[in-house]
Amino acid sequence: MTKFTDLLDGYRRFRSDHWQVQRERWNELKEGQSPKVMIIACSDSRVDPTQIFDTNPGETFIVRNVAALVPPFETTPGQHGVSAALEFAVQFLKVEEVVVMGHGSCGGCAAAL
Incomplete structure (x- = not known):
């Protein structure tokens, strides 16, 4: 079962792995x-x-x-x-x-x- 600490680890992976890969997409979504x-x-x-x-x-x-x-x-x-x-x-x-x-x-x- 996922615990709160697992969510924090997942967020860290998101920021280090997925955020940069999809940076252009996130910039588009920032506009709306x-x-x-x-x-x-x-x-x-x-x-x-x-x-x-x-x-x-x-x-x-x-x-x-x-x-x-x-x-x-x-x-x-x-x-x-x-x-x-x-x-x-x-x-x-x-x-x-x-x-x-x-x-x-x-x-x-x-x-x-």
Whole structure:
């Protein structure tokens, strides 16, 4: 199992190995993002949309929630993280497609049912 210290080691590898290789890409992303696809995915640790779809940073806009649930739109005050991400993606980033990604053995779906 990954521990916090493993994350720190991974960050160090990223900075020493991957950062320099993709430096031009990171400089482009510094100026902004323009993904054409939004993915709404489960927050399950076994399911990583970037790995499954083999995408690079900046290519997809991803929001993750338990069981990939998108709560109903509400106009009442409160915290509406998924709907805020959806609105941002469609209105400001101008994504062209929204993919809701499900997966097998989802504990969130089992809990909801």
